[in-house]
Each structure stands twice: as structure tokens, then as C-alpha cells.
Amino acid sequence: MSLRSPGVAMHCRCIQKESRFFGRSIEKVEIIPASSHCEETEIIATLKKSGVEICLNPEAPWVKKVIQMMMSNNKRR
Amino acid sequence: MSLRSPGVAMHCRCIQKESRFFGRSIEKVEIIPASSHCEETEIIATLKKSGVEICLNPEAPWVKKVIQMMMSNNKRR
Numbered sequence: 600m601s602l603r604s605p606g607v608a609m610h611c612r613c614i615q616k617e618s619r620f621f622g623r624s625i626e627k628v629e630i631i632p633a634s635s636h637c638e639e640t641e642i643i644a645t646l647k648k649s650g651v652e653i654c655l656n657p658e659a660p661w662v663k664k665v666i667q668m669m670m671s672n673n674k675r676r
Numbered sequence: 677m678s679l680r681s682p683g684v685a686m687h688c689r690c691i692q693k694e695s696r697f698f699g700r701s702i703e704k705v706e707i708i709p710a711s712s713h714c715e716e717t718e719i720i721a722t723l724k725k726s727g728v729e730i731c732l733n734p735e736a737p738w739v740k741k742v743i744q745m746m747m748s749n750n751k752r753r
Contacts, residue, residue, distance in 0.1 A: 626711075631704040632746040640746055657747055666747065669709040669717055670734055 611637035613654035621646065621653065622665050628655070630666075642666075688714035690731035698723065698730065699742050705732070707743075719743075 612631070624646050631641040642655040642662060655662045689708070701723050708718040719732040719739060732739045 625709070627706055627708040629704055629706045630743065630746050632702070634703075642747075663747060666707065666743070669707050670719075670740060670743065 611639065611641060612643065613639075613641045616654045616656040618656045618659045620661050621655070622661060624648070625665065626650075628666060628669070688716065688718060689720065690716075690718045693731045693733040695733045695736045697738050698732070699738060701725070702742065703727075705743060705746070 621644060625644045626647045627645050629643045629645075631637070631643070633640050640657050642657050643652050644655050645652050657663075698721060702721045703724045704722050706720045706722075708714070708720070710717050717734050719734050720729050721732050722729050734740075
């Protein structure tokens with residue numbers, strides 16, 4: 600699993616980051632900005648159906664695009 | 677509280693949305709795209725220290741800016 604157990608975030612939660620495209624199967628994303636606990640922004644997506652949590656690569660273009668679409672796609676068409 | 681208990685997301689989790697600026701006190705944000713359960717994108721911020729969850733207004737300019745900064749501010753300076 601590419602994610603440590605949440606617990607108290609005294610370190611980075613992501614061990615590995617996925618760059619493969621998961622766009623359509625994302626139920627929600629969690630963005631944890633860089634902090635004293637973890638020097639990097641972490642983006643954790645929860646997948647539909649399985650509920651599995653995966654770490655996304657914040658620098659992958661599709662990740663930025665999916666988050667922008669979530670933000671702008673405010674109302675469900 | 678402006679948030680329903682998580683449980684199984686069969687409806688919107690946000691009852692009220694905050695437009696006041698909370699930028700610096702945000703520990704993390706959760707973005708839940710519009711879906712069959714909830715017609716609107718929901719953005720739930722967890723505040724530092726208190727751990728309180730608040731619903732942010734996805735259309736408030738500062739919310740979009742904070743999320744963009746989290747995404748681009750990948751490494752802690």
C-alpha cells in the first residue's frame with residue numbers, strides 16, 4: 600500500500616505516488632499542503648467502489664487538471 | 677455545525693458554506709466532486725489546532741487561490 604496509516608500526521612503519509620491516470624474513478628481527493636510534518640504537498644485520492652486510497656503525483660499534469668475540473672465543475676450537469 | 681456526519685455519502689455533507697478567509701489555518705482540504713449523491717462540488721477544510729471541519733465555498737476566489745497555492749507550493753521553503 601502506498602500510504603501510511605493516518606494516525607497523527609507526524610510524517611509524510613505517501614510512500615509511493617501514482618502517475619497513472621485515475622481521473623474517472625476518483626470519488627474525492629484530499630490535499631495536504633507541505634508542512635513541518637512533511638516537506639511535500641500530498642494528494643490522496645479515494646477511489647470509487649473500492650474506497651482504496653492512492654497517493655497522486657502533484658506534478659502530474661492530469662492531477663492538476665482533474666482538481667481544476669472538480670473546482671470549476673461546481674454543479675453536476 | 678455546517679457539516680453532516682460523514683457516514684455513507686448519500687447526500688451533500690455541507691449544509692452551510694464559509695466564504696470568510698481561513699487560508700493560513702487550513703491543515704488540509706478535501707474536494708468531493710459533484711455526483712449522483714450531491715449535485716455540487718463540496719470542499720471541506722480541516723483547521724489546524726482545533727481539527728474542526730468547515731465547508732468552503734468553491735466559488736470564493738480565495739478558496740481557488742489557496743488550493744492552487746497548495747498544488748504549486750509542492751516543496752516547503
